[in-house]
Amino acid sequence: MKGTQLGEFEELVLLIVGVLFPEAYGLGIRQEINDQTGRKVAIGAIHSALNRLESKGYLKSELANATHERGGRRKRLFHITVAGKRALEKNHEIRNSLWNQIPDLAWKRLSYDKSI
Amino acid sequence: MRPPKSADRFLSWFCQGKLLEEVKGDLHESYRIERAHKRRWHANMIYWYEVLHFLRPFAMKGKRKNSKKTIMYKSYLKFAVRNVLKHKATAIMNVLSLGVGIACFIFIFIYLKGELSYDRFHHDADRIYRVVIDFVDSNQRRLPDATTPPALAPALKRDFPEVASSVRLYPNWGRKFLLGASNNNKFHEEGLIYTDSTFFDVFSFPAIYGDTQNALAYPDQMVITRSAARKYFGKEDVVGEVLTMYGGKNETFRISAVLEDVPVHSHFKFDFLLKISRQNLEQDWGWYNYYTYIKLSPGADVANLEVKFQPFYESYQNEQENHNIIYSQALTDIHLKSNLKWELEANGDMNNVYIFAILAVFVLVVSCINYLNLTVAESYKRFKEVGIRKVFGAYKKSLIALFMIETLLIISISLVVGSILSELLFKYLGEILGREISLLQPENLGIFLGICLVVLVTGIIAGLFPALHLSSFKAALAVKGIFNRAGRSALGLRKGLLVIQFAISAFMIFGTIVVYRQLQYMKNADKGFLPEQVMVIENAKSIKNQEAFKTELLKVANIPAASLSSGVLGGLNWTRTLGYPDGFVMNLFDIEPEFIETMGLEFVTGRNFSRERPTDVQGLTIVVNETGLRELGMTHEDVGKSLPLASQNDSITTYGKVIGVVKDFHFTDFKKEIKPFAFFYRERPMDYLNLKVSAGNLSETLVAIEDIWYDFTDGIPMKYTFLDQTFADLHAREKRLSDIILCLTILALFIAFMGMFAIANMTVKDRLKEIAIRKVLGASVTGISNMVTKKFLLLVLVANVIACPVAYFTMQKWLEGFAYRTSLGLALFLVAIGSTLLVTWTTVGFRVLRAAFSNPVKNLRPE
Numbered sequence: 001m002k003g004t005q006l007g008e009f010e011e012l013v014l015l016i017v018g019v020l021f022p023e024a025y026g027l028g029i030r031q032e033i034n035d036q037t038g039r040k041v042a043i044g045a046i047h048s049a050l051n052r053l054e055s056k057g058y059l060k061s062e063l064a065n066a067t068h069e070r071g072g073r074r075k076r077l078f079h080i081t082v083a084g085k086r087a088l089e090k091n092h093e094i095r096n097s098l099w100n101q102i103p104d105l106a107w108k109r110l111s112y113d114k115s116i
Numbered sequence: 117m118r119p120p121k122s123a124d125r126f127l128s129w130f131c132q133g134k135l136l137e138e139v140k141g142d143l144h145e146s147y148r149i150e151r152a153h154k155r156r157w158h159a160n161m162i163y164w165y166e167v168l169h170f171l172r173p174f175a176m177k178g179k180r181k182n183s184k185k186t187i188m189y190k191s192y193l194k195f196a197v198r199n200v201l202k203h204k205a206t207a208i209m210n211v212l213s214l215g216v217g218i219a220c221f222i223f224i225f226i227y228l229k230g231e232l233s234y235d236r237f238h239h240d241a242d243r244i245y246r247v248v249i250d251f252v253d254s255n256q257r258r259l260p261d262a263t264t265p266p267a268l269a270p271a272l273k274r275d276f277p278e279v280a281s282s283v284r285l286y287p288n289w290g291r292k293f294l295l296g297a298s299n300n301n302k303f304h305e306e307g308l309i310y311t312d313s314t315f316f317d318v319f320s321f322p323a324i325y326g327d328t329q330n331a332l333a334y335p336d337q338m339v340i341t342r343s344a345a346r347k348y349f350g351k352e353d354v355v356g357e358v359l360t361m362y363g364g365k366n367e368t369f370r371i372s373a374v375l376e377d378v379p380v381h382s383h384f385k386f387d388f389l390l391k392i393s394r395q396n397l398e399q400d401w402g403w404y405n406y407y408t409y410i411k412l413s414p415g416a417d418v419a420n421l422e423v424k425f426q427p428f429y430e431s432y433q434n435e436q437e438n439h440n441i442i443y444s445q446a447l448t449d450i451h452l453k454s455n456l457k458w459e460l461e462a463n464g465d466m467n468n469v470y471i472f473a474i475l476a477v478f479v480l481v482v483s484c485i486n487y488l489n490l491t492v493a494e495s496y497k498r499f500k501e502v503g504i505r506k507v508f509g510a511y512k513k514s515l516i517a518l519f520m521i522e523t524l525l526i527i528s529i530s531l532v533v534g535s536i537l538s539e540l541l542f543k544y545l546g547e548i549l550g551r552e553i554s555l556l557q558p559e560n561l562g563i564f565l566g567i568c569l570v571v572l573v574t575g576i577i578a579g580l581f582p583a584l585h586l587s588s589f590k591a592a593l594a595v596k597g598i599f600n601r602a603g604r605s606a607l608g609l610r611k612g613l614l615v616i617q618f619a620i621s622a623f624m625i626f627g628t629i630v631v632y633r634q635l636q637y638m639k640n641a642d643k644g645f646l647p648e649q650v651m652v653i654e655n656a657k658s659i660k661n662q663e664a665f666k667t668e669l670l671k672v673a674n675i676p677a678a679s680l681s682s683g684v685l686g687g688l689n690w691t692r693t694l695g696y697p698d699g700f701v702m703n704l705f706d707i708e709p710e711f712i713e714t715m716g717l718e719f720v721t722g723r724n725f726s727r728e729r730p731t732d733v734q735g736l737t738i739v740v741n742e743t744g745l746r747e748l749g750m751t752h753e754d755v756g757k758s759l760p761l762a763s764q765n766d767s768i769t770t771y772g773k774v775i776g777v778v779k780d781f782h783f784t785d786f787k788k789e790i791k792p793f794a795f796f797y798r799e800r801p802m803d804y805l806n807l808k809v810s811a812g813n814l815s816e817t818l819v820a821i822e823d824i825w826y827d828f829t830d831g832i833p834m835k836y837t838f839l840d841q842t843f844a845d846l847h848a849r850e851k852r853l854s855d856i857i858l859c860l861t862i863l864a865l866f867i868a869f870m871g872m873f874a875i876a877n878m879t880v881k882d883r884l885k886e887i888a889i890r891k892v893l894g895a896s897v898t899g900i901s902n903m904v905t906k907k908f909l910l911l912v913l914v915a916n917v918i919a920c921p922v923a924y925f926t927m928q929k930w931l932e933g934f935a936y937r938t939s940l941g942l943a944l945f946l947v948a949i950g951s952t953l954l955v956t957w958t959t960v961g962f963r964v965l966r967a968a969f970s971n972p973v974k975n976l977r978p979e
Contacts (some may be wrong), residue, residue, distance in 0.1 A: 012371030021417055025142070026136070026138065026142040027142040027145050027146050028138075028240075029206075030146075030772075042165070042166055042169035043139075043143060043146060043166050043169065044166065044168075044170040044172060044175070045143050046167065047135070047139060047142070047170070047175065047694075048172050048174050048175070050175045051175075052174070063137075063138070069144070069145050070140075070141035070142075070145050071140075071141070071142050071144050073137050073140055073141030073144070074137060074138065075140070075141055075142070076138040077139060083871065
């Protein structure tokens with residue numbers, strides 16, 4: 001049942017995991033999303049997305065050492081797998097190719113509208 | 117720095133073990149971050165929010181489809197549904213009574229939330245205050261008043277660094293403006309407010325077109341609302357368009373911004389904003405016609421500012437002639453807590469909010485008690501079921517779970533029924549409430565969910581007792597069908613609950629009657645004049661020749677009297693400080709001699725104005741009411757003498773002659789004492805034309821009047837009201853209260869009697885055999901019905917005995933708010949008690965008689 005489609009939010013999380021390498025974990029990802037996009041999301045939503053990405057094989061994870069702020073609990077650190085990289089590349093390509101196909105006229109029309 | 121333990125426990129309960137460590141770690145870390153700059157409760161709330169966000173399938177403990185627990189709960193649900201279907205009558209009664217109770221509860225709370233949310237839509241509403249000045253006359257009497265002089269707002273801003281911005285409002289003061297985009301598109305408008313360019317610094321009314329920053333920078337600019345724009349231009353983006361104000365100079369205004377319509381929860385409403393352009397207002401400390409609002413800078417303390425107001429105000433007043441008191445009111449308190457003279461709009465009342473809240477809780481309690489009662493009463497039917505279940509090894513805990521699921525089922529259905537009912541109520545009672553409400557409005561959705569939660573919790577508590585009661589039966593006894601002690605104590609409890617229900621109902625009946633009586637009293641009381649069949653034309657200034665117009669009107673058969681005035685009795689009047697040597701505030705307006713006749717005012721002594729006497733025509737004489745005469749310090753002997761009327765700086769400025777005294781009349785609502793009133797005589801065009809219209813064909817008369825109207829004006833529509841309507845509007849708040857209380861009382865009674873009927877039904881069924889045997893032995897039908905009914909009547913009587921004293925004191929307190937009020941007589945009690953007894957007697961009697969009339973053989977044969 002699980003497709004290999006990459007949802008919008010999933011893609012965002014996947015990218016952020018890459019950005020934060022090698023220290024990507026739930027709370028850090030949320031912080032980064034908030035800083036970079038201004039989106040406020042619940043920790044639960046992040047964990048849920050990570051969970052799905054992992055089961056799709058785009059992410060791998062391992063438990064790191066315990067720290068004091070977390071009351072002696074370990075974090076789970078995530079990193080992107082080869083499949084994850086490929087999925088990102090595919091999305092990137094599709095987007096670029098679509099972007100390039102938009103005729104220039106479409107943008108000219110916009111600036112014309114504005115001048116009215 | 118530790119997050120709430122309960123949340124952690126909850127998390128551990130539902131979250132998968134393998135995820136728990138990282139999840140908890142993240143949550144704790146985030147809690148530390150939040151806690152660093154937030155208060156404890158706030159951080160805790162966020163923590164809970166985050167925890168609840170983990171209620172997602174991926175994180176939850178795997179509940180296998182066929183685990184023992186799942187199967188068991190499923191079967192409980194099945195039993196619950198079967199049981200509800202089996203006892204349809206009881207279930208329907210339960211659902212109906214609970215549903216009605218829930219509907220009332222939702223209805224009132226949404227309504228109250230609206231009342232409480234007045235003016236909270238402004239940004240930083242807690243920093244906005246209205247500054248008001250109460251008049252104090254030389255007898256040290258304080259006359260609360262919302263208006264202030266125009267110099268106040270600029271002075272406040274200038275003298276206090278804490279005041280970030282200040283703004284004045286100058287409403288229409290009863291005037292109507294004729295506006296138009298073109299000659300054939302004119303309307304009379306009342307919602308016009310003159311204000312300062314700082315209006316948008318203080319208040320937040322979002323603009324949809326244009327910029328509010330410089331919207332009122334020039335006197336020829338105008339800001340209008342979305343609906344006004346639609347009305348005049350048929351579109352919304354009308355920035356730059358021009359509106360003309362007709363009359364006099366035909367001023368034109370350029371529209372600089374279009375606002376969203378003013379929210380209903382604003383204590384003042386408008387459709388047009390104009391800039392105050394009058395000259396020399398900055399020095400004017402004597403003209404009390406403006407409203408002053410200030411916004412404090414962040415962190416400023418209003419209490420510190422408040423103490424500086426009085427010295428500040430007095431420093432601008434010359435000498436000690438004036439002892440007025442200046443103070444501030446929080447913007448958000450104005451609607452419910454302020455009741456000054458000249459409020460911008462009729463305000464609500466905090467007391468009514470309390471009354472409604474109590475009523476809402478009452479109705480919910482009555483319906484929950486009803487549920488409890490019905491369920492306990494039904495429990496004997498399930499005696500054997502419980503016994504068998506126990507024999508087969510059911511734990512007490514699982515029995516409780518079973519019964520609670522039934523309760524939840526019933527409550528959920530009731531909740532749905534209740535929500536639908538309340539939505540219907542909103543639809544049909546929108547009129548009474550004065551605004552449109554729906555549960556689906558986004559601002560109400562949150563509170564609706566909150567109410568659902570409250571109802572669920574209350575319902576569960578109510579359901580807990582029957583569940584505990586039912587599960588406590590001893591297995592052996594239960595199977596044998598022997599009632600144990602628990603059964604009998606439950607009977608006592610049922611009676612107790614019935615008494616509470618009826619006490620609440622009796623209390624509400626009593627309250628309804630009192631409110632209704634007071635309304636009737638106000639309607640029928642001698643007002644000192646006759647507002648019935650008086651029609652007031654409000655734009656009489658538009659008539660070209662008022663004298664000729666009147667002459668024409670009086671030729672119409674059904675108009676015995678017509679007269680001009682500059683105010684409306686019970687609607688609008690002017691005030692002026694009169695009296696020598698001690699000044700007081702006199703209410704007044706100008707009239708013509710015929711006004712006395714038109715209004716049916718009665719002279720106590722003296723004479724009316726006369727067109728023949730030069731002194732009258734020159735305006736040197738006045739007619740006052742009895743209170744006015746008393747306040748002037750005069751007696752009947754002084755009528756007709758020329759006496760000093762007003763003074764300024766210790767020198768008499770006005771002499772005048774009181775030529776007549778009319779009987780006191782009510783021109784404000786009955787909450788206030790009759791105030792002094794004076795009539796002056798002027799011969800000049802005035803705003804209002806009062807017509808006495810004798811009974812008969814009203815619509816024909818109206819047509820006749822309008823015909824004449826169009827002969828004398830250039831096509832402007834005639835605006836008129838009826839005076840008794842104006843007067844009824846003064847008591848709109850009481851009328852609304854009475855309507856809502858009546859509704860609730862009927863509903864509470866309905867619920868209580870459903871409970872009563874159900875219990876009577878149960879009792880009679882229990883005693884069917886007894887009744888049959890008694891009949892066989894020769895008892896009469898009346899004897900049997902009396903035997904059963906007596907007990908119920910006794911219960912209701914006890915309920916009344918409890919309710920009446922409480923109701924008496926509460927309603928006495930309410931009535932004390934009125935200066936003129938009805939009395940609480942014995943008859944009132946008799947009606948309240950009588951009606952509950954009568955309804956009880958018929959409900960129970962009906963059921964008993966059916967049993968008593970039935971053939972005894974039918975009930976004795978089985979077994």
